[in-house]
Amino acid sequence: MNAPLLAASGISKTFAGKGRRVAALDKASISVARGQTLGLVGPSGSGKSTLARILMRLVEPDAGRIDFDGTDLLALSGEALRTTRKRIQMVFQDPLAAFNPRATVAGALADPLRVHGLLGRRQRPAAIAALLERVGLDPGLASRAIHEISGGQRQRVAIARALATRPDLIVLDEAVSALDVSVRGRILELLVELQRKEGIAYVFVSHDLAVVRAIAHSIAIMDAGTIVERGPTPDVVANPQSATGRALVAAVPRLVVGKSD
Amino acid sequence: MSLLRRLLGTPEGAVGTVILCLLVLAALLAPVLFPADPLSIVGPALVPPFTDPSLPLGTDRLGRDVLAGLMHGAGTSLAVGIAAAAMAMIAGSLVGTLAGLAGGLVDEALMRVVDAFQIVPSFLLALAFVSVTGASLPVVITAIALGAWTGPARLARAEVLSIRERDYVAAARVLGMRPLEIAFREVLPNALPPVMALSSVIVAISVLTEAALSFLGLGDPNIVTWGSMIAQGRNVLRSAPFLSILPGIALMLTVLGVYLFSEGLADALARRRSRA
Ligand SMILES: Nc1ncnc2c1ncn2[C@@H]1O[C@H](COP(=O)(O)OP(=O)(O)OP(=O)(O)O)[C@@H](O)[C@H]1O
């Protein structure tokens, strides 16, 4: 029973822009173990977001295969895809852009419950309060508009929305990059605690190895649309094999200091 | 409530609102104060204004009460203007939204239809439509809407195209929302407000187009309109200029009122947004 929760292999994607074609992904492969975190790191434009969106079926790849817990994810469509979406959720970089500008906190959290018919209308307020508590927010926030709460609170609501359908995997695309350093630390703590309690696996996308190192069990390094290096976090951080890996490690100040000691 | 207070707080908004309220009041009071058909003859012909207390604004060439005509005409102008604008807004928003959401061939086809309508000057379109189908109130309303729906259609499509790519629409897909629900819950409510902002301009244009059609004798002959009053006054322009001037002033006031009201509303809305 050591099969990974998710295994994507040979994922390629070329965007056809005006006159020129951008090869965003070239035969990229990743795998995510149950209840663990895969950190996906790489410089800007290396294809991290494209890969994340392909995993979410927001973008269709040109080639490749994604196995999610024994099902061929790319073969799903219609109702079957909708049902499977319950098990794979996503948190976006900009928590303000990720919510309907007219939404309230309660409305945003009711969406997943209503869409999947998870609870009757009567039970929803209690479920929404429980979701808010799970991400460390005051249930009294439910009636506020999304644009009225702080960025950190908003990202917690986004995590609560992702938790609502009890997923096995959450893809987080730069989910803490837009937050203050102090808020960032607390959100990372929340993610780690949720994983410990509920066994959720994460694909944690970031361009910042310092952040990824703090949360990921294993790391995949991307450059120009391919995975150039992968391995357990301590190995990759201590002894990067690829040029991109070495550059990323060098960009983390504390690690460089640690080495020269 | 506070929006209304902010609307009245701007000079444009206050003046526009007062003018529009007076017009609505005139339209509502017309059947009460002048229950008789405003096209019926009530006195001698060409009584000048302010000479006979029972006919305060005098009579026209056929002895019809000018004040009664103006007040009944206010109702016609507002009703036609608002109905035509509503029709144009609804049709335009539907077509634009559909084009934006469907994309591909459907989008191509719908936008070529919009182009076709936009190439023909809207007044010519209205003229042609009324002369082919015959003048009646619904026909006049449709004719005006025919030339006015392309603006809202283009804007709705542009809004939908931009909103479609936002993260919150991606988030809705990730949640498993069905396409129709995404269209109605996520895209439309955010795409339509900017389109709605066009409506006051379209009301003003529609009021003018209606007046122009009736001036040319293409309005409903059984209804008093300011356009037809101006047209009839034209024949006695030298001897009784007020017969054309009075409905002309009413028309100008209406368009000015709608314009000022929309400026004030845009101002009030902008201030609400910047406070949020
Ligand atoms: N919808 C699109 N159309 C055309 N090109 C695209 C599209 N999305 C991404 N690309 C291109 O694909 C490449 C990879 O982009 P992607 O957003 O996946 O990078 P990233 O690693 O997430 O970068 P960042 O760290 O800046 O977010 C870039 O060259 C980008 O310009």
Ligand SMILES: [Mg+2]
């Ligand atoms: Mg990205």
